[in-house]
Amino acid sequence: MKGRILDRVVAAEREHRSVALATDLATGRQLLFEGEHAEGDLALDDAALDRVREAWRTGRNRTIETASGRVFVEVLTPPNRCFMIGAVHIAQPLARMLTMADYAVTVIDPRGAFATRARFPDVELTQEWPDEALERLQPDRGSALVALTHDPKIDDPALAAALRSDCFYIGALGSRRNHAGRCARLKQLGFSDNDLARIHGPIGLAIGAVSPAEVAISIAAEMTQVLRHGEAAEAA
């Protein structure tokens, strides 16, 4: 691997872009591919390039047979992100667990006393309002959002922003009764029952969690389930 290719892959991860790296398994020659841009010392014919493009688009690794031999195509995707609304007690173990599970975590809480470096040493922290922060951060299909404040002023705008995005997981802390009230408020903003069904509330798998760390486990487990099995499998 050329150092330049390594540097470009590392930069793409940092800048939250997906790239595909095609490697000739006999010679080690490589082509780094992103959208319409390709660079490297591996020459591929149009048919092979199409398959690299397809791998890049779908995010799936594969080995392809080409005129010159076997080529391994690896898609390097940026880490999933989790936006945590509310720098509350539960957010502390949850931020640590999700960081261990390779998420890039951002904790969002406009209340200055909560979102402090001492409480959250290793994650992104912002004291912006959630709607401002999410406008800037642009959640996508690799994103999860959990609303943890119990405060409609803070949670509702965040949930509305999440519902307008492709977030793969949306969860909101609170009892069934609280959740019903939340859904009624979001409905007034124009969201349908189908939209609201995307919100996991009460949040987390029902494992009888009591302590903040246990609740964090139940949330992290539910997020993992939806990420790996999808919503449909979860319902089954």
Next chain:
Amino acid sequence: MSDTAEILEQAARWREAGSGVALATVVTTWGSSPRPVGAKLAVNDAGAMVGSVSGGCVEGAVVEQALEAIRDGKPRLLDFGVTNDQAWEVGLACGGKIQIFVERVE
């Protein structure tokens, strides 16, 4: 940061610091295998490593080949299969087979 990103960043840092570096990547798996396609191990010329390509079953052999690759610059494609109950043989206890590509970072 993703596992892969962390491994590649470490490889880039080692290279920056002037160390010889090799990357090992799982490119094919058959049957049950401990790590998926794309799993990576980075090795430097002092034998330090980050990441993994198996549950620890074949790392020793892979590191040896990675150090060879750092020396001679040639890429390698390694095959590992099931252990045959023969003591000291390198292989996978889980019954799977994996193919690992080893390359020097230039």
